[in-house]
Amino acid sequence: xxxxxxxxxxxxxxxxxxxxxxxxxxxxxxxxxxxxxxxxxxxxxxxxxxxxxxxxxxxxxxxxxxxxxxxxxxxxxxxxxxxxxxxxxxxxxxxxxxxxxxxxxxxxxxxxxxxxxxxxxxxxxxxxxxxxxxxxxxxxxxxxxxxxxxxxxxxxxxxxxxxxxxxxxxxxxxxxxxxxxxxxxxxxxxxxxxxxxxxxxxxxxxxxxxxxxxxxxxxxxxxxxxxxxxxxxxxxxxxxxxxxxxxxxxxxxxxxxxxxxxxxx
Numbered sequence: 067x068x069x070x071x072x073x074x075x076x077x078x079x080x081x082x083x084x085x086x087x088x089x090x091x092x093x094x095x096x097x098x099x100x101x102x103x104x105x106x107x108x109x110x111x112x113x114x115x116x117x118x119x120x121x122x123x124x125x126x127x128x129x130x131x132x133x134x135x136x137x138x139x140x141x142x143x144x145x146x147x148x149x150x151x152x153x154x155x156x157x158x159x160x161x162x163x164x165x166x167x168x169x170x171x172x173x174x175x176x177x178x179x180x181x182x183x184x185x186x187x188x189x190x191x192x193x194x195x196x197x198x199x200x201x202x203x204x205x206x207x208x209x210x211x212x213x214x215x216x217x218x219x220x221x222x223x224x225x226x227x228x229x230x231x232x233x234x235x236x237x238x239x240x241x242x243x244x245x246x247x248x249x250x251x252x253x254x255x256x257x258x259x260x261x262x263x264x265x266x267x268x269x270x271x272x273x274x275x276x277x278x279x280x281x282x283x284x285x286x287x288x289x290x291x292x293x294x295x296x297x298x299x300x301x302x303x304x305x306x307x308x309x310x311x312x313x314x315x316x317x318x319x320x321x322x323x324x325x326x327x328x329x330x331x
Contacts, residue, residue: 070171072204073195073196075169076197082222086169089169089170109180120215121150124151138161139160140163140209141155141210142195142202142204142212144202149166153187156192165192165195200222200230207235208234209236219260219271219273224274225285242327242328243327245328247326249322250319257273
């Protein structure tokens with residue numbers, strides 16, 4: 067059984083509590099079972115349906131010579147959710163321990179534990195922590211690396227989230243994010259859609275351009291921010307060629323941003 071080593075549970079007065087209830091009391095599981103897929107585990111079908119870019123983006127990061135050396139020691143998966151990323155990190159030789167942080171203890175210990183097993187993770191290297199990524203329940207300089215994978219757009223207080231992530235990183239540590247920013251020309255309709263989703267589901271959805279993400283990261287104190295476009299997700303020679311032309315003309319983020327792995331230090 068994976069231990070819970072830290073708890074800072076949300077109170078009913080906090081705005082995220084509505085979302086927490088869905089995961090703590092099981093209604094999110096009912097929604098997950100409605101997603102069609104090939105996996106016996108419903109939450110793996112949700113992963114493929116809702117976050118198809120995230121696992122290949124992580125594999126891209128772990129194979130990249132500039133990013134892979136940063137993934138080591140004590141890691142924290144912020145907004146871990148189903149813990150698929152926690153499972154992957156736990157298999158790495160250079161990673162000693164992974165903490166999976168999320169709001170719902172029930173979701174971590176039940177769904178997270180199942181997914182870690184099904185994804186071939188190392189439960190002996192995993193610890194759970196309960197709380198919000200706006201108030202990470204660990205002292206300063208606790209981790210060598212931190213991950214926010216398809217997660218920062220779920221934070222009601224993204225600047226606070228990033229400041230707290232920076233606080234718990236050790237000197238020389240890295241925050242690694244995976245995000246798919248909005249095209250600048252599509253930001254208004256995309257934000258309207260994000261508001262509709264948030265109101266309908268109780269899950270926070272906030273839409274950012276790449277420039278806005280960069281501003282938040284630098285405002286939170288990170289001095290070095292590097293962007294790695296995950297071009298392997300662009301299929302077809304013609305599409306990849308068009309993307310490179312847009313990038314060379316500095317129009318990519320305006321018209322069609324890629325999925326990015328972002329490293330902030």
